[in-house]
Amino acid sequence: MFKYVLKRILIAIPLLFGISLLTFILIQITPGNFFDTLKLDPQVSPQTIAHYEKLYYLDKPLLQQYLHWLKNLLHFNLGYSFYYNAPVSEIISSRLFNTFILALSAMLATWLIAIPLGIVMAVRRNRFIDKFLSIISFISLSVPSFFLAIILLYFASKFGGLPLGGMQSANFDQMSFVGKFLDVARHLVIPTVVISIGSIAGLQRIMRGNLLEVLRKQYILAARAKGLPESRVIYKHALRNAINPLVTIFGYHLSGLLSGAALIEIICSWPGIGSVMLTAVRAKDLYLVMASMLMGGVLLFLGNLLADILLAWVDPRIRYD
């Protein structure tokens, strides 16, 4: 197992270098860089710009620039953001935390709602509630998330009660600890709903399918034959076996959330990695783009790795050698 994880990580490292190289090339083939806008600013002297360009090797050939960035990366120095005027690592780490909060809340919402719904649908198969929820889940799988976000923000603006995007209210600093917590929670509602509604629909379908498959097994028949009450058959015998395979989805879901919520972050102006990426791309903030891209790749990789490890953990038949 340990060997497998090590192997996966070793394979991932060249891939991550590939990602960074690709990003670097993409940003560099565009005409112009961040300093071009600064050069037009009469308040910034040419000497200052030359100084910065020298400091960040921007006057050197491209290959040397990339190697310089790589060298810094090995020293855990992600470079400097020209747009925010701060070290990239500082910006990324604070934004990463916000993305984690959003991912965590979406994750909780998804699993706490989807699993019970899936159970209800499977137990009451082909009854009204099952058909009704099937239709609802199909619709919510097809609603474009950005459209849903816009509609919810509109309702929030019309009926009040919920903030229109952002993460903190204006008077956040004066709030007590509990007040701060509640304030962030209030801001979390809309992005969480938007992000989780599609995954709730997907997960409940999978849960329903799994449970139905388990309920057809012979040991369920045996449990019923020996006269166990139905609730005990379902919750004790069937449910445990139906939930196990979902563990892999947990990992993929996490990686999807960390990297895939970018658009919603932007629309709900949630200050996460996704919105930084957009700002950085627009401002041509080279090092910030490279770092957010790399971070997105790392998160996706960690989630997938977690999924594989969890799968081996719950299913002894799977061995990675």
Add this chain to the structure above:
Amino acid sequence: MTRMKTKSKSQFQMAMATFRKNRLAMFCFGVLMILYFSAIFAGFLSPYSYDNENRNYSYCPPMKIHVVSSQGKLAWPYVNKMTLSFDQFHKRVYTEDVSESFSIKLFVKGDQYKILGMIPSSYHLFGVKSPGRLHLWGADSRGRDLFSRLLWGARISLSIGLVGVAISFFFGLLIGGISGYYGGKIDNLIMRMCEMIMMIPGFYLMLALRAAFPPNLNSLQVYLLMIVIFSFIGWASLARVIRGMAISLKQRDYVLAAKAIGLSDIKIIKNHILPHTISYSIVAIMLSIPGYIMGESALSLLGLGIQDPYASWGNLLSEAMGIIQIRFAPWILLPGFFIFLTVICFNIIGDALRDALDPTLKMEGQL
């Protein structure tokens, strides 16, 4: 002696027969046909061109079509002139001016457009004579007809899915087939490339790719660029699946036989391996088109895709990003409903096709 004629059906024909029995899917198919048809003939069906603006009609609400004249008699459908005034909160108020009305004419002359992009014409299916304006579904901030712009936008939004899917499936099938068939170093190299593309979160890659090109491209260039971007991202996951299938298919006897009679490798891949992946591919195509449509909308929504004055559904919806504006002009949400309608139709058809072609087919779960 007459030969008995037995009508035999191919596997594909049988699947199509099953598909046709699915009423909901057929209905969705009809809806999509209507949408695509309207997109193709957008110039004729829409009363105005996409850039025909009249600032006096900014955020004009959907007009009422009257069939009873002010004298109380039955009349040919007409609309009244809308006059704009502001209330004490500087809010726009449109009132119908009963004194001036314009009847809706069929085949009226209006803005120039080209039928199928070739034959110039200026006739529109319906419209009103010049000083009057006809806004069936309201107008946007610059007083452009939303109905017309939706039709024009459908051209971009609907075609980008088809073209993007066609390109990425061409490459996905070809590269996946080659990778699985040859194996060894080629396979290794191609798969590492796929993994790299799949390891970058799609939306980030989309942004970075878009950023690599100057922001002031014209709309045709942006359109082509978006297709290239989506195809670049899209081929990888397909190639992986096709590769897996190709690996198991190349051990079949008929591939061996084809090799024995000396067919070239590329012919074996094309004629003997790829056709066996068709069930999977058709379903995957149907279920991945919505992704392309939403990708276009997302980019345009953020102002990185199609730019004003050209219309696409995402670009039209960007007007709703100023959330407060929706309260005064709820019709600017319409493009979103059309995106939703298209996406759900493709999803239902994809599901039905999967049931018809091969119920055991497992697609990657959407989550």
